[in-house]
Amino acid sequence: MWFVLIHAGFCFFLFGGTATANCTETFSWLPNTESNIADYTIYYGQTEGGPYANVVDVGLPGPVAGRIYATITVPACGQQYYFVCVAVNDVGIESAYSNSVVNSIIIKSDLSFKLPDVIYQDIAGEANLWAELKFFGDQNGKPIWEVYDYGLKTSANNPVTIGPDLSFKLSNAIYQSITGDINIEMYFKFFGDQNGKSLWELESYTIK
Numbered sequence: 001m002w003f004v005l006i007h008a009g010f011c012f013f014l015f016g017g018t019a020t021a022n023c024t025e026t027f028s029w030l031p032n033t034e035s036n037i038a039d040y041t042i043y044y045g046q047t048e049g050g051p052y053a054n055v056v057d058v059g060l061p062g063p064v065a066g067r068i069y070a071t072i073t074v075p076a077c078g079q080q081y082y083f084v085c086v087a088v089n090d091v092g093i094e095s096a097y098s099n100s101v102v103n104s105i106i107i108k109s110d111l112s113f114k115l116p117d118v119i120y121q122d123i124a125g126e127a128n129l130w131a132e133l134k135f136f137g138d139q140n141g142k143p144i145w146e147v148y149d150y151g152l153k154t155s156a157n158n159p160v161t162i163g164p165d166l167s168f169k170l171s172n173a174i175y176q177s178i179t180g181d182i183n184i185e186m187y188f189k190f191f192g193d194q195n196g197k198s199l200w201e202l203e204s205y206t207i208k
Contacts, residue, residue, distance in 0.1 A: 023077035025103055028067045029085060038090045042072055044083040048116065049100070052084065078174055078183050080104045104172040105160075107184070111135035111145070113173070117159040128153040133200070142201045144191055166190035166200075183208040 027042065039060045043052035058070040074081055081104075084097040107113045112134040120127045131150040138144065162168045167189040175182040185206045191199040 023074050024071050025074060025081070025083070026069065026071040027083065027085065027101070028069050029098065030066070031063050031068050032087045032095070034087070034089065036090045037087050038092075039088050040068065040070065040085055041088055041094065042070065042083055042085050043097070044072075044074070044081045046079065046081060048082050048102070050082075050084075050097075052082070054081075078104075078181050080106050080174060104174050105170050107173050107175040107186075109176050109178055111143075115160050117153065118162055118168075119159040120162045122164055128159070136197070136199055139191075139201075142191070145188070145200050145202070146197045147200075167203075168200075 045052040056072045087095040115131045118129040133145040136144040136146040170186040187204045188200040189203045191201040
């Protein structure tokens with residue numbers, strides 16, 4: 001089962017100075033081929049690899065253009081969650097977990113962050129990676145990050161794509177500032193190499 005996060009929806013309704021939130025995540029996957037599938041269940045939590053404290057039975061939606069789609073509501077907007085899906089047969093036996101997907105990237109207060117799933121595209125093809133970046137400093141007024149650790153993965157689940165020019169975009173990032181969490185979109189481009197360190201600059205950002 002190949003499980004894909006389609007989009008995260010954050011809808012806020014204001015009334016009388018009080019905000020309530022309906023925070024949704026939409027997923028897509030290929031239907032199981034077994035004839036005795038009764039429903040699908042999505043597990044999620046805030047720890048990579050589990051345990052998954054939250055469980056949502058999404059029933060047995062009919063396929064649309066050959067894929068199953070389901071939308072669930074999560075308890076808190078602007079939080080990072082890891083999701084997996086299982087198929088459940090007519091006697092209640094669950095399949096193994098699908099691949100895991102994550103809905104956002106956490107930018108810590110020290111500006112470091114981890115990219116758990118990356119597709120790096122170059123002229124030789126694609127490579128699946130994870131990478132960790134930390135803040136390097138300012139150069140000519142530009143905030144710079146360096147890659148300080150990375151490794152190969154066997155698959156990419158909800159990947160950040162690094163193009164041939166080494167630029168990449170974080171569409172759903174959460175910056176954990178000292179004053180509170182900020183939902184932000186960030187665009188990085190390759191700055192260059194210095195003393196063996198690969199550096200990226202923040203080209204632009206948008207607070208969401």
